[in-house]
Amino acid sequence: MTRTKQVLAVALMFVAVTGFIAPAGAENQVLKMATTTSTDNTGLLDYLAPRFKQDTGVELQWVSVGTGKALELGRNCDVDVLLVHAPAAEKKFVEEGHGVDRRQVMYNDFVVIGPRTDPAQVRGLAVADAMKKMARDKAIFVSRGDDSGTNKKEIGLWKKAGIEGIDKEAWYVQTGQGMMATINVAAERNGYTLTDRGTYITYENNQKGNPPLVILVEGDPGLFNQYSVIPINPAKCPDTKFDLAKKYSDWMASEPIQQFIGDFKLLDKQLFIPNAK
Amino acid sequence: MNYILEGLVKAFQLLLRGDPETYSAIRVTVQVSTYSMLASLCLGLPLGFLLGYGTFPLKKMVRTLVDTLLSLPTVLIGLIVYAFVSYRGPLGEYGLLFTLPAIAIGQTILALPVVVALAATAVESLDQRLHTTLLTLGANPRQFLLSNLWEARFGLLAAGVAAYGRVLTEVGISMMVGGNIKWHTRTITTAVALETGKGQFGMGIALGLVLMAIALTVNLSLFFLRKRTRH
Amino acid sequence: MTESIYALKGIRHCYGDLVALSIDDFAVAPGSIIGLVGPNGSGKSTLLRMLSFLEKPSQGEILFSGSSEESSTRSARLHVTLLDQEPYLLKRSVMENVAYGLKVRGMRQGYAIRVKEALSWVGLAPEEFARRQWYELSGGEAQRVALACRLVLHPRVLLLDEPTSSVDATSAALIKEASLRARQEWGTTLVIASHDWPWLHEVCDEVFHLFRGSIIGSGMGNVLFGPWTIRADGLAEKHLADGTAILVSAAPNEKSMAVIDPRSVSVHKAPAATEGRANTLAGTISALALQKHSGRVLVTATVDSIHFHAELSSTEVRARGVFPGEQAWVCFRPEDVRWI
Numbered sequence: 001m002t003r004t005k006q007v008l009a010v011a012l013m014f015v016a017v018t019g020f021i022a023p024a025g026a027e028n029q030v031l032k033m034a035t036t037t038s039t040d041n042t043g044l045l046d047y048l049a050p051r052f053k054q055d056t057g058v059e060l061q062w063v064s065v066g067t068g069k070a071l072e073l074g075r076n077c078d079v080d081v082l083l084v085h086a087p088a089a090e091k092k093f094v095e096e097g098h099g100v101d102r103r104q105v106m107y108n109d110f111v112v113i114g115p116r117t118d119p120a121q122v123r124g125l126a127v128a129d130a131m132k133k134m135a136r137d138k139a140i141f142v143s144r145g146d147d148s149g150t151n152k153k154e155i156g157l158w159k160k161a162g163i164e165g166i167d168k169e170a171w172y173v174q175t176g177q178g179m180m181a182t183i184n185v186a187a188e189r190n191g192y193t194l195t196d197r198g199t200y201i202t203y204e205n206n207q208k209g210n211p212p213l214v215i216l217v218e219g220d221p222g223l224f225n226q227y228s229v230i231p232i233n234p235a236k237c238p239d240t241k242f243d244l245a246k247k248y249s250d251w252m253a254s255e256p257i258q259q260f261i262g263d264f265k266l267l268d269k270q271l272f273i274p275n276a277k
Numbered sequence: 278m279n280y281i282l283e284g285l286v287k288a289f290q291l292l293l294r295g296d297p298e299t300y301s302a303i304r305v306t307v308q309v310s311t312y313s314m315l316a317s318l319c320l321g322l323p324l325g326f327l328l329g330y331g332t333f334p335l336k337k338m339v340r341t342l343v344d345t346l347l348s349l350p351t352v353l354i355g356l357i358v359y360a361f362v363s364y365r366g367p368l369g370e371y372g373l374l375f376t377l378p379a380i381a382i383g384q385t386i387l388a389l390p391v392v393v394a395l396a397a398t399a400v401e402s403l404d405q406r407l408h409t410t411l412l413t414l415g416a417n418p419r420q421f422l423l424s425n426l427w428e429a430r431f432g433l434l435a436a437g438v439a440a441y442g443r444v445l446t447e448v449g450i451s452m453m454v455g456g457n458i459k460w461h462t463r464t465i466t467t468a469v470a471l472e473t474g475k476g477q478f479g480m481g482i483a484l485g486l487v488l489m490a491i492a493l494t495v496n497l498s499l500f501f502l503r504k505r506t507r508h
Numbered sequence: 509m510t511e512s513i514y515a516l517k518g519i520r521h522c523y524g525d526l527v528a529l530s531i532d533d534f535a536v537a538p539g540s541i542i543g544l545v546g547p548n549g550s551g552k553s554t555l556l557r558m559l560s561f562l563e564k565p566s567q568g569e570i571l572f573s574g575s576s577e578e579s580s581t582r583s584a585r586l587h588v589t590l591l592d593q594e595p596y597l598l599k600r601s602v603m604e605n606v607a608y609g610l611k612v613r614g615m616r617q618g619y620a621i622r623v624k625e626a627l628s629w630v631g632l633a634p635e636e637f638a639r640r641q642w643y644e645l646s647g648g649e650a651q652r653v654a655l656a657c658r659l660v661l662h663p664r665v666l667l668l669d670e671p672t673s674s675v676d677a678t679s680a681a682l683i684k685e686a687s688l689r690a691r692q693e694w695g696t697t698l699v700i701a702s703h704d705w706p707w708l709h710e711v712c713d714e715v716f717h718l719f720r721g722s723i724i725g726s727g728m729g730n731v732l733f734g735p736w737t738i739r740a741d742g743l744a745e746k747h748l749a750d751g752t753a754i755l756v757s758a759a760p761n762e763k764s765m766a767v768i769d770p771r772s773v774s775v776h777k778a779p780a781a782t783e784g785r786a787n788t789l790a791g792t793i794s795a796l797a798l799q800k801h802s803g804r805v806l807v808t809a810t811v812d813s814i815h816f817h818a819e820l821s822s823t824e825v826r827a828r829g830v831f832p833g834e835q836a837w838v839c840f841r842p843e844d845v846r847w848i
Contacts, residue, residue, distance in 0.1 A: 424608075
């Protein structure tokens, strides 16, 4: 009997210690945001959230997922605001009435990276020419294939270059994974891929300055990657915190924060260019 | 490939320096897995007893169903729980998405078949004479159930350890319905997934080792508990 | 007349198509000691399970202290307890095992004294055994702990299923002694199934014979099983290994069972001059037991693994010099056999 009691006591203590510690911080206003992996993985949100809390008293909580899933979370009213980068899908999202007051806040850019040897000879080309050349040479190209913003962008680029029906080509490898995993696959397969600059800088740093994959195509306006803030439509989702979402949207577009975003550096390199209107 | 060595060194650094993010993830992991284990044991042990001891129509089919649920993939559980707790889902009004209870619900679904199946096996393997003995000594139905479970305690402990292993290591549910929110719902496994996504493989390995350390602590305490209950 | 503690009426119990028990009328007086004998599979254990309310008969009614068991199976079970042939101990200490029955009855304190008393009754020193674990006991010790688990309850009825068949002699003696002590101290009714005829005849108020699920008789009858060979002269005989045969009156069929009253059986040191066709079978005396009521001695002799019981006066025993281990001759007349 005493033993049973001891076991019970230990179990209860365990619950007490683990269960009843209130989550850090007192009850306060919380804004839930769905965003893309690129903003989280680069550390931008860890940089912005404390400032937002300081300026407005609102705690920013975010889940970082692919853009496709972020939009789905918005459709299901599971978050209050989106920070995403897939303009076409965003426009459709707003047209369907799920979001309101879409506001462009910043952009970063994509780069085409590939082996130093550059087997398809695309270095320095315009992005459309580079895509055509890779398709013609059947050079290994590794795609995210996960309906993320980057993936949507890449599909758009193939389309603009007039290349179609590559989905089942042997040289077109779809990983279905995140950006970093995809870059690693490209490195292992000695192939090309399209990545956001932020992830590439992280990758470059991880490789101690001697990466097997290097930037081959960059600076083309077609590679710009526009980020927008979209508050969820309160008419569709009455319980979302539209006022906070709006506050966040205004805050992101405000002059000092635009400046602040511009100052964000990853390994001494600027990643995001503010362009709120 | 010096990630492993780097991971080992980092694991010690994280633990010894009291890295707040790591400790937050540890707290979340332990807390949520405790909820889900308590829930799955409270539900699973009586159900396992019924399945192992009782006789009812379709018992074999139920058994097969439970055994099949052992291979329920965590992403599927994550999706199903998401569908329920999402704002548009049947339980949307409770605002459970991206909270620990949501993860605990999913993990309970994950652990329940393990507890039920293994508890049923443990109860089944009890000696028939035990039942006669308990009844003839005057046990009422509740005492009969509890004494049976206590007699099967070593088998049940194994069931708990197996279920805990699944709960502690799953990532699909925590990611899908927890959202990997820093300071709130980031567990060790979702942190590993995040660090891996960021290319911080060493950090990922370090967190993985921290998880192993938790598992080791739990299993060691169970080992001593088991020794105590034997002697 | 006191009310019966058990009254069984029209009991039929079946396992599938097999009729395991078929008892029309059977009663047990409170405080009595009842013996059940019969070959393996004769229904002794099934009857004990009915009496301990672990199983319900397929048909019929068991009255416990005059009330139907239907109404209060568990409350009846609190007064009745069964000790199995192969005891099961809970995976706990001896103390916890013996205290279990008291605890499920809501006794939270003061059980240690009763546990110690019960342990000392079965010859286990409490200070040595109370702390032992279930796996630290020999077979005989485990059986005695199992008995202590029952004795500690001060039961109104103690049912014993072959309590001494698989234990050492010392344990067997202690188990017998402790069971009788329960009868003396609390008036506990004992129902004992056993192959130990001498013991049963020594202690029991009545011994019932079971065969194929039925009570075929009571008292100290000898039971003889076939197969019988029907002879030309109408008599039947059963061949024994040494070439001789047991001769009995005309058998209804070759599988019938015969009963002979021990008073019709005689045991002699030398082959007596027999008249007519009487049996004179060579055997060995295996036991002597004083009968509880008659004051006569029951002599058991083994002939080719068949036990014969003969009732003699103590004078006759002394005069004939029939003592255990000695060669002896078992004699009875074929026509004294009764067919079941």
